[in-house]
Amino acid sequence: MMNLAVDTPWWLAGLLLTVLPLFNSGIQPSTYPWLPLLPIDPLSQAISVLLRACAMATMAALVLGLAGLHETEQSRECIAYGANIVLLLDRSNSMDNTFAGKTPDGANESKATAARRLLSDFVEQRPHDLLGIAEYSTAPLFVLPLTDNKAAIHAAINATATPALAYTHVSKGLSMALDLFKDQPLSGSRIVLLVSDGAAAIDPDSELQLRLAFKRQNIRLYWLFLRTANSPGIFDKPQDPRDDNAGAMPERYLHLFFSSLNIPYQAYQAESPGAMQQAIADINRLEHAPLHYRERIPKRDLSGDCYLWATGLLAMLLAVKFF
Amino acid sequence: MTPAHIFQYRLAMPSCRVYPGAHVGRMVSSGHLFKQHEPLIAHPDPRRIDLRASVLDVFGQYRVRVYQQHSLIDVLLLADLSTSMGQNKALLLDCLESIAESAFSYGDRFSFIGCGSETSARYQLSHCQQRGALRAFSQQLQTARFTPQNPHWQSALPHLPSCPSLVFLLSDFHFDLSILSPILPQLRQHDVIPLVIWQTGDYEQLPEWGLVSFQDSESLATRTLFMRPALRRTIVQRFQQRRRQLQSFFRRYGCEPMFLQDRFQAAQLQAYFLQRAA
Numbered sequence: 001m002m003n004l005a006v007d008t009p010w011w012l013a014g015l016l017l018t019v020l021p022l023f024n025s026g027i028q029p030s031t032y033p034w035l036p037l038l039p040i041d042p043l044s045q046a047i048s049v050l051l052r053a054c055a056m057a058t059m060a061a062l063v064l065g066l067a068g069l070h071e072t073e074q075s076r077e078c079i080a081y082g083a084n085i086v087l088l089l090d091r092s093n094s095m096d097n098t099f100a101g102k103t104p105d106g107a108n109e110s111k112a113t114a115a116r117r118l119l120s121d122f123v124e125q126r127p128h129d130l131l132g133i134a135e136y137s138t139a140p141l142f143v144l145p146l147t148d149n150k151a152a153i154h155a156a157i158n159a160t161a162t163p164a165l166a167y168t169h170v171s172k173g174l175s176m177a178l179d180l181f182k183d184q185p186l187s188g189s190r191i192v193l194l195v196s197d198g199a200a201a202i203d204p205d206s207e208l209q210l211r212l213a214f215k216r217q218n219i220r221l222y223w224l225f226l227r228t229a230n231s232p233g234i235f236d237k238p239q240d241p242r243d244d245n246a247g248a249m250p251e252r253y254l255h256l257f258f259s260s261l262n263i264p265y266q267a268y269q270a271e272s273p274g275a276m277q278q279a280i281a282d283i284n285r286l287e288h289a290p291l292h293y294r295e296r297i298p299k300r301d302l303s304g305d306c307y308l309w310a311t312g313l314l315a316m317l318l319a320v321k322f323f
Numbered sequence: 324m325t326p327a328h329i330f331q332y333r334l335a336m337p338s339c340r341v342y343p344g345a346h347v348g349r350m351v352s353s354g355h356l357f358k359q360h361e362p363l364i365a366h367p368d369p370r371r372i373d374l375r376a377s378v379l380d381v382f383g384q385y386r387v388r389v390y391q392q393h394s395l396i397d398v399l400l401l402a403d404l405s406t407s408m409g410q411n412k413a414l415l416l417d418c419l420e421s422i423a424e425s426a427f428s429y430g431d432r433f434s435f436i437g438c439g440s441e442t443s444a445r446y447q448l449s450h451c452q453q454r455g456a457l458r459a460f461s462q463q464l465q466t467a468r469f470t471p472q473n474p475h476w477q478s479a480l481p482h483l484p485s486c487p488s489l490v491f492l493l494s495d496f497h498f499d500l501s502i503l504s505p506i507l508p509q510l511r512q513h514d515v516i517p518l519v520i521w522q523t524g525d526y527e528q529l530p531e532w533g534l535v536s537f538q539d540s541e542s543l544a545t546r547t548l549f550m551r552p553a554l555r556r557t558i559v560q561r562f563q564q565r566r567r568q569l570q571s572f573f574r575r576y577g578c579e580p581m582f583l584q585d586r587f588q589a590a591q592l593q594a595y596f597l598q599r600a601a
Contacts, residue, residue, distance in 0.1 A: 025536055025545065025547060027534065027535075027536035027547060028536070029536040029537060029538035029545050030535065030536070030537060030538070031409075031410070031537075031538050031539075031540045032525065032537035032538065032539060032540065033407035033408075033410070033495055033497040033522075033525060033539075033540055034407060034495075034497030034498070034539065034541075035537060035539040035542070035544055035546055037497065037561055037562070037565060038537065038546065038548065038558060038561070039554070039557045039558065039561055041548060041549070041554055041557075043549055044546075044547060044548045044549040044554070047534070047547070047549045048546075048547035051547075320534060
């Protein structure tokens, strides 16, 4: 179903001009003494009618082009295998370092670059997902709502190439990621993919809110932890029991918090780009549930097509004129 | 006007005009052809007394020889002044001049009647025998406005003489012949010669290929034709068919049409009259 509309409706008054070819064939007639003497020729009649129709179509195309004919925005109901995924990306300073914790050189890429590359591939492999992107640093950054527009998603992922910001404030980031699912129809699985190389302690107020939100939104959580060499991992237990607190080991405590949420949760600890790829392939394999969503088809400008048609028809009429 | 532009003609029947002229007439008077004897009292011309006939006359009266007088005739040109004749205006003027000059060369009287939607006195020349009047009329005709209707031949009939005359019917005959069929029987006493003028540009010289639009000069209807050799052949055939139709139509009324194409040639008319005399 085509929904057509125009930008400036009063131009449509020009459609009255389309009747002009009915009164003037455009060919200078030569006088003839007696027309009934000429034979009735069906081919000539057909060509004459066709030429008039062409001239009328040219007029109509020009007027519609001027009026700015376009197809209105529409949505299409789609069912596909995929998931609603929100990528929550860490934009702290440390993401710009390599897995070895150094400034990236030619041989080793930074964690952010690796994440960018692998996530782009991940998006490519999953054509039917709805993806949203949120980032966090000191404050959460809203990047992209849930969409199936691949170009926008790639652009958003590439936008993380800008230099990273300051600190890691994961709880704000998580609440923004969960907010993205708000007002979305409950269809297909909902995934938050947290990509970070560090963690921070979550204050009790946010903890309570997050618990509620995770439960309410029915979220599956994947944490892709990019571990820098010689930094504490998420599964490590401190040797000294005095260090066993959220301040000293935020990664371990964030993992414990996620595990205690009673939601499907999986943590991956990647120590190299290869391991990270493995983790992403894992997620890719697991998340294939039927997804019901409405695809939005943007407004499409048809005036260019109108002018193209008008040009083609005019060229034809001119060719006939000088034939 | 050079002599090549005039032609000789004869009326098919004897003239009944009283004025002397160049054609065989019914009047008896002075002439070269002996007709009969008459009593002197009927023709009191003592120079023509035939003594032998007078001696042989049983009543003892003087007999006079009378001769057949050559009389003049009226030459008329009835021209169609409808718009379709617009393209034939030059031909019409040539024709007018040639016929008038030929009539003058015999000493005959020439009349012109233009038939448009009505017969207007403006386009009428009666019993003309002077070149000056003809030239003035010819100039007047050059600016004539042709009427976009079929010629109204009926209105020309009252202007025709009652005596047998030579009547040229000049038109392209691009109209329904049914409007002409009530007219021709009324012209039976005259010697009618239909002159059919056609422009070859209307059929033979059409382009082989191309898109042409024609507008009827009278009804103003237009028709677009995609010209191609087959269509042109069909058009030429239609004109040939029309020519045969005109011939059979006029032969029904005892006259043979003459077809003039593109220009007027006096030699063509000359040949026509020679053929008829043979």
